[in-house]
Amino acid sequence: MHQEKALVWFRRDLRDHDHAALAAALAEAGSVYCAFVFDREILDALPTRCDRRVHFIRESLVELDAALRARGGGLIVCHGRAMKEIPALARELGVTAVYANRDYEPAAKRRDADVVAALAESGIAFADLKDQAIFDGDEVLTQAGKPFSVFTPYKNAWLKRLTAADHAVASADGHLAAIPPASIPTLAEIGFVESDLQTVGILPGMSGARQLWDEFRAGRLERYGALRDFPAIKGVSYLSVHLRFGTISIRELVRTALASEAATWLNELIWRDFYFMILDRFPQVVTAAFKPEYDTIRWDDWPEGLAAWQQGRTGYPLVDAAMRQLNFSGWMHNRLRMVVASFLCKDLGVDWRLGERYFADQLNDFDLSANNGGWQWAASSGCDAQPYFRIFNPVTQSENFDPEGRFIRRYVPELARVPDKYIHAPWRMGRLEQEALGIVIGRDYPAPIVDHAAARERTLARYAVVKRRD
């Protein structure tokens, strides 16, 4: 296929290297334009006008534009409905094809189908490329040709299928079309205000990704398996937001993980593919349980419980510290995502979808596939082949993964003076001791909102409806 002029539509892939759609366009077209659309359909649905993700995207676009300009091109940035803007821009530029990287979310698929139809009316081709994932939903299948629903056999098949070509750099020589000077809208121009991105230490763009990646690769990749479960320790990569917006290439991460024999970290990257696959092949998970029988569970309608969880005042220090980390920074350690998700579903008895929604609003790295997969796993309604379901004990998790309470004290400063012995369950302190420390439970820090042992019994009863009955 040869195109005279082509347009690359950037979405969640804000980089100019190792980029499948850009490489394909450069290889196949004489001249390539680049564009991004601030999609009103997405922006208007956000709950507030101060959003770190919009801020992150905007700053990343400035850097992407500069990188493209250094190569003789530049980025055209529109603000409107993508399904109108992209076909209109394609016609205006006179391109014969639009290239984009494939997206697996149901809403994105519908949008892209609309764009394809509108382009077709003008005789313009649309090519979507695999870029977000190493393997698409139809590439790693069971011997019966069906998608996997259990991770480990999926992972084994994924690894068996992998060749160097699957993680090769996507690059091509070609010509970027020159465009007039930068016209990237400010946040104010798209109806948003500045966020505290810098304050919470997030560096956007390819340069921000590069800095984190260099640091992780040089010093921590090898120790990831040993340190990843401790939220007080700098053990993980912190690259999630960059993977979300494509400021770093998944292929580069996989290449390095393989070369370093960093199997535990590679597993996490395979989980990412797994949940892309699940969302692609089972789009009903967006609203329903992956295992349908779990939709017969009756959840409690408890707005005050949900609010206490959201605001980090459940009286369980690790849960509260984790939620406050999320509220403060837009990020939460993965171990804690499991702890707080389990707490909402299995201690408070609240529908996992409400927790999923809160994470969707708060997480800088929010990705529908991974967030939904994680919540369904925590609620036991998702992809987990265990014959029974797990109920995390929030105190035991705290003792195991924040043994000295360092993480707790960082985000729940009112407990700073509580001795290590009681930091995981401060209500166990005697009244006199509480008063001596000046931390009275119920006055200076909440009493536990539920008793875990009792909540556990209620959950066992609540979940009994999913048992097979003969």
Next chain:
DNA sequence: TTTTGAGTTGTTCGA
């Protein structure tokens, strides 16, 4: 078709 081995991250109990 039937059988077999195994499943991200756990908890509790009793020695």
Next chain:
DNA sequence: GTCGAACAACTCAAA
């Protein structure tokens, strides 16, 4: 406090 077994008990995926 530590350790190993019991818990619960199903369904996936391959042989």
